[in-house]
Each structure stands twice: as structure tokens, then as C-alpha cells.
Amino acid sequence: MPNTFSHVPVMPAEVLEALQVHPDGVYLDGTFGRGGHAREVLAKLGANGRLLLMDRDPSAIAQARDLFGTDARVRIRHASFAELADWPETAQGLDGVFFDLGMSSPQIDDPARGFSFQADGPLDMRMDPGSGSSAAEWLAAAPEAAIADVLWRYGEERLSRRIAKAIVGQRAERPLRSTAELAALVARTIGYRERHKHPATRTFQALRIHVNDELGALETGLQGALARLKPGGRLVVISFHSLEDRVVKRFIRGQDVQPASRRNLPPLDAPPSPLAALDKRFPGDAELASNPRARSAVLRVAEKRS
Ligand SMILES: C[S@@+](CC[C@H](N)C(=O)[O-])C[C@H]1O[C@@H](n2cnc3c(N)ncnc32)[C@H](O)[C@@H]1O
DSSP states (O other): OOOOOOOOOOSSHHHHHHTTTTTTEEESSSOOSSHHHHHHHHHOOOTEEEEEESSSOOOHHHHHHHOOOOOEEEEEEEEEEGGGGGSSGGTEEEEEEEEEEEEOHHHHHHGGGGGOSSSOBBBBBOOOTSSOHHHHHHHHHHHEEEHHHHHHHHOOOOOHHHHHHHHHHHHHHHOOOOOOHHHHHHHHOOOOOOSSTTHHHHHHHHHHHHHTTHHHHHHHHHHHHHEEEEEEEEEEEESSHHHHHHHHHHHHHHHGGOOGTTSSSSSSSSOOOOOEEEEEEEHHHHHHHHHHGGGOEEEEEEEOOO
16 A cells, blocks of 8 residues: 555644643544644654554554654554554543544545545445455445435435435446446436536445444544543544534533433533533635645534543
8 A cells, every 4th residue: 555645634733722732741643644633743742742643544554653653652553543442552541632534635545445436446445444344345235225324324315215226226237346336326326416516425425434434433432532531631623524523512512421302402400511612613714725625624622621
């Protein structure tokens, strides 16, 4: 896997300000990617500070080892951030936890990873190609109703049933193997309805979220972060779509512990959230002009109460 693809970090100054890095602190970057944010945190740490790095993508971890493997302040682990509380290095408590969700530019830009409908590649979509089922494997066996449900829930695709039916019809003749095949099938099935948006955009988003259990990992990772943060420690999360941001917002407000029927209402007789919401930021115009992938980013900052 080449490490030549690069990734421009989103809102780096805002992330650094939000984490309030102090030289002797212990920080965890759960989504190392290509290390744009990690590098900035490291520059603020003294000799006694610690930076714990995780990513579920082996190519990101290879990059982390190349860049920081010999730095005595750094610890590196190839795992989902859902497992952060199981990592003994976090047991000492954390002054800050950072998640920069979604995909890195190298993942999107490398057709071999199978995330893109713009360049043909194997229909994979796993952030960790060594674990779980690829999108092709899942689509080859899943019931039609389950495919429609995933497209509806994670892609907010109104024509989910029609697309699921077409996928099941196609696989009876020959299983879908490539991103171009799936993109063409969706385009044939629902046509070009939105200007400037490929008809398969929602389908690809939905499959990616499902294949990587992104929302499940996020919920578990947030719980792990809360368990390991020290009082006064900072939680900083960048989301790239509303499904993720909703999970983060509810978690910070403590609403995830409410029954589903009350999820959009203020908590009833519940203890206050263990986190205090501090800030919500969006990229500025200058950043958006130079980095179009920052477009849908939302940064949320919270602090663990004492
Ligand atoms: C937007 S990129 C991070 C970019 C990074 N902040 C930088 O500046 O280079 C997202 C990264 O998070 C990783 N990732 C996504 N979900 C993850 C999870 N549950 N656990 C660990 N890593 C995850 C992806 O593999 C990807 O490398």
C-alpha cells in the first residue's frame, strides 16, 4: 500500500485550541490517518508528555510507525478506537481524546480500497481490509430487505427498496465485484436526479458506514473516551455527516442514556451529563476554498466534569 497519498488535516488550529495541549499531558488521537493533527499535538508536548495513536487502517499505522515509531513519547496501536479503553496505555487516564471521523484522502483516492465510484476498483470499502466482510461479500448474501434498510438508514436514500431489488436481481446472474459495476447499476436503476451528485453517492455512503459499523464504533469509542478521560479532560470530535454528528451531540448531552422515546427531549430526572458541551465550530471560508474535503465538517468540543 503506497503511503504517497496525502491528507490535509481539517481545522488543525481549532483542534489544537480545543485540546488545550499541555506539555506533560496524555492525549489520544483515535484516527491517525496521515498524522496531520498528531504532528501538531506532538509539537506541543514536552519530554514527559504522551501521545497515543490508533487507526483501524493498517496503512495509516504503517505511516505512524514510519513517522513517529522512534519517538519515546508516542505509543501506536492498530485497532478501532472502539477498543481504546481496553488498551492498557489509556489506563493512566487521558487529558484529551480526538476523533477525526470518516475517511482519509488516501483511502478515498486509492481505487484499490473500493470506496470510490469515480474510479473503478474492487468493491471492498473496509477501513481494515484484514477484518470483517467486504461490501461485495455482504451484498452477495444479504437479504433484500436488509440491503434496503442499510441504504435507507445510513444513506437516507429514498429509493432504497428499488436499488436493493436491482442488486438482488443482478447478483442472481453475476455477483457485483467492482465499484464501477455498482455505480452503473444504481445509475441505471434510479437515474440522475440531483445536479452535481452522482446517483450512487448515498448508496456508497450507506455501504461504507455499514461495512465498517461506523456508528456502532463511534458510540463505543465515545463511551471508552469518557471512561478514560480525567476530570477536566477534553473530548474533541470532527464529524462529516449528520448521522455521525447526531451521535456525538447526543452523547455529549447525555441523551444516549435516555429511553428512545425521549431522545429528542430534555432529560427527565436524569443526572446531568458527565460532559459539559463547550463549543461547536465549522471550517472558515479560507479553509473551505483551499480544502474542499472540509466542506461538511463539524467540530464539537466537550469537557469531562469533575
Ligand atoms: C479523516 S481521517 C483522519 C485524518 C487525520 N486526522 C490526519 O490529519 O491525517 C480518518 C481516519 O480514521 C480512521 N478511522 C475511521 N474510523 C475508525 C475507528 N473506528 N477506529 C480507528 N480508526 C478509524 C480511518 O481509517 C482514517 O485513517
